[in-house]
Amino acid sequence: MKPDINNLSRDTIVEFIGSIFDRRGDEEYLGEPVNMGQHMLQGATIAEQNDQPEEIIVGALLHDIGHFTSEFGTFTMDDTEDRHHEDAGAEVLERFFPSVITDCVRYHVAAKRYLCATRPEYFRRLSDASVHSLNLQGGPMDAKEVAVFEQNENLEQIIAVRYLDDAGKRPDMVTPDFWHFAPMVQRMVDRHCTTQT
Numbered sequence: 389m390k391p392d393i394n395n396l397s398r399d400t401i402v403e404f405i406g407s408i409f410d411r412r413g414d415e416e417y418l419g420e421p422v423n424m425g426q427h428m429l430q431g432a433t434i435a436e437q438n439d440q441p442e443e444i445i446v447g448a449l450l451h452d453i454g455h456f457t458s459e460f461g462t463f464t465m466d467d468t469e470d471r472h473h474e475d476a477g478a479e480v481l482e483r484f485f486p487s488v489i490t491d492c493v494r495y496h497v498a499a500k501r502y503l504c505a506t507r508p509e510y511f512r513r514l515s516d517a518s519v520h521s522l523n524l525q526g527g528p529m530d531a532k533e534v535a536v537f538e539q540n541e542n543l544e545q546i547i548a549v550r551y552l553d554d555a556g557k558r559p560d561m562v563t564p565d566f567w568h569f570a571p572m573v574q575r576m577v578d579r580h581c582t583t584q585t
């Protein structure tokens with residue numbers, strides 16, 4: 389059953405996200421040799437193996453959650469344009485997670501455009517599918533866009549999650565499942581909700 393996003397709470401959001409991983413993690417990640425669940429779990433696992441802070445691990449774990457936004461019932465027949473998955477994901481998460489997490493989700497596509505503009509070696513490492521989507525996403529940022537992007541107070545974390553996004557495409561990597569990360573996801577929710585009340 390798909391609960392209404394409005395009925396989710398601080399106490400149920402983590403379990404709900406976990407159920408999305410369990411039920412839909414095996415969906416195809418277009419053009420990549422891993423499925424969606426593996427892709428996000430790989431990014432989080434690589435971050436954990438490299439002793440990254442929890443906000444980076446959780447950001448990587450959730451960065452593509454917007455691919456499953458139909459789960460949250462946020463699409464309506466009144467929508468007049470396609471919702472980009474990065475925006476949809478951030479919208480769903482912002483009630484429950486600190487801005488550092490939602491920024492990592494919201495700007496992971498922009499970060500690719502940023503890195504392509506500022507680090508030539510980055511572009512050369514992109515997968516074919518990622519180069520293809522880069523073109524659909526507007527290509528590398530221009531100088532003005534770069535300057536605006538660099539104003540984001542979470543720039544460092546956004547870039548870190550972007551690199552994990554690119555790294556999480558290994559067909560043979562073994563990872564823990566979502567529930568291994570659930571306690572730290574809950575800590576992020578608690579951090580946000582505690583400062584809100």
Ligand SMILES: [Fe+2]
Nearest residue numbers: 427451452553
């Ligand atoms: Fe991704």
